[in-house]
Amino acid sequence: MAREALPADVIAELLADPEPLVRMEVFLSDAGRAARAGNAGPPQQRSYPVIDDAQFGVADVRSAIIETGGGSIEVALLPATAPAAVANFVRLAEEGFYTGLLFHRVVPDFVVQAGDPTGTGWGGPGTTLRDEFSPLPFGRGAMGMARAGKDTAGSQWFITHSPQPHLEGHYTVFGQVLSGWQILDAIRQGDAIQRVTIQR
Numbered sequence: 283m284a285r286e287a288l289p290a291d292v293i294a295e296l297l298a299d300p301e302p303l304v305r306m307e308v309f310l311s312d313a314g315r316a317a318r319a320g321n322a323g324p325p326q327q328r329s330y331p332v333i334d335d336a337q338f339g340v341a342d343v344r345s346a347i348i349e350t351g352g353g354s355i356e357v358a359l360l361p362a363t364a365p366a367a368v369a370n371f372v373r374l375a376e377e378g379f380y381t382g383l384l385f386h387r388v389v390p391d392f393v394v395q396a397g398d399p400t401g402t403g404w405g406g407p408g409t410t411l412r413d414e415f416s417p418l419p420f421g422r423g424a425m426g427m428a429r430a431g432k433d434t435a436g437s438q439w440f441i442t443h444s445p446q447p448h449l450e451g452h453y454t455v456f457g458q459v460l461s462g463w464q465i466l467d468a469i470r471q472g473d474a475i476q477r478v479t480i481q482r
Contacts, residue, residue, distance in 0.1 A: 338365045340372055342482045345460065348380075349476040350469065355462030357425050357441070359480075364414040364456035367427050367435065371456065374407060374437055375478040388471040392446065395428060396475060397438040406436030413454055420449040423459030423466065441466060 340361040348355045361368040374380060380396070386403060387395035398405040412433045420426065424442045426449065427435035441459060442449075443466070459466060 338369045340365060340369045343368060343372055343480060345481045346371070346375060346457065347479040347481065348462075349479070350465060350473055351476065352468050352473070353462060353465040355441075355465050356460045356481075357423075357457040358460050359457050360418070360455065363416050363418060364427075364454050366411050367414055367454045367456035370407075370409070370411055370437075371439065372480050375480050378477070379407065379437060380475050380478045383475050385469050385471060385473045385475070387440075388469060391443050393440040393442050394466065394469045395438060395440040397428070397436075399437070403438075406438065409436060411435045411454075414456070415451050415453075416455060418450075418455040420446040420453070420455060421458075423463070424455050425457030425459070426453040426455050429453060443467065 338361075340359075343359050343361050346357050346359055348357065359368045359371070374397075379399075383396055383399060384401050385394050385396045386398050386401045387393070395403075399407075410433055411427065413429070413435070418424070420442050422442060422444050424446075426440055426442070428438035428440055429435040435454060439456075441457075
C-alpha cells in the first residue's frame with residue numbers, strides 16, 4: 283500500500299524544524315526532494331569559519347569518557363577516519379565546553395543528542411567543520427556529528443540507539459561506544475553531562 287503524501291505545508295514546516303536531523307531526514311526523503319526543487323542544499327545556518335586542518339594532532343587519542351548522573355559511557359574515537367571531528371571534539375572536551383550541557387534531544391530507538399550550549403538544537407561553538415563522510419556504518423552506538431547542511435557541524439553530536447543506515451553518507455562518524463550501553467539506553471531528555479574526559 284502506497285504511503286500517503288504529506289501536504290506541502292507540513293513538508294515546509296518539517297524542513298524548518300529546529301532539529302538538524304529532522305530537517306536532513308525530510309530533505310533526503312522523496313517528499314523533500316520534490317519540495318526543494320532547484321535548491322542547492324537543505325535549510326542551514328552557516329555563519330562561522332570552517333575550522334582549520336592545522337588543529338588536528340590527535341593521532342594519540344584513544345577514547346572519551348562521557349560522565350552522566352547515571353554513569354559513564356566510553357566511546358572509542360576515530361582520528362584516522364574523521365580527524366577534524368575528533369580534533370574539534372577533543373579540543374572542546376578539554377576546554378570543559380561539554381561540562382553541564384544537556385542531552386537536549388532523545389528519540390527512543392534512534393539517538394541521544396548533546397553538545398548545544400543553548401539547549402535549543404541551534405547552538406554551537408562559533409566554528410564549523412568540513413564533512414568527513416566515510417564507509418563506516420551507523421550501527422548501534424555510533425557517534426556522529428549533527429549538521430544542518432554541507433560543512434555545518436560544530437559542537438553537537440549524537441549517539442545511535444540502533445542501526446540507522448539512512449544516516450550513512452550524510453553524517454560524519456567519529457566514534458563508537460565501547461561500554462556503558464545501559465547508561466546510553468537510560469539517558470532521558472534534559473539529563474546533563476557531568477564532564478567529558480579524553481583518554482590518550
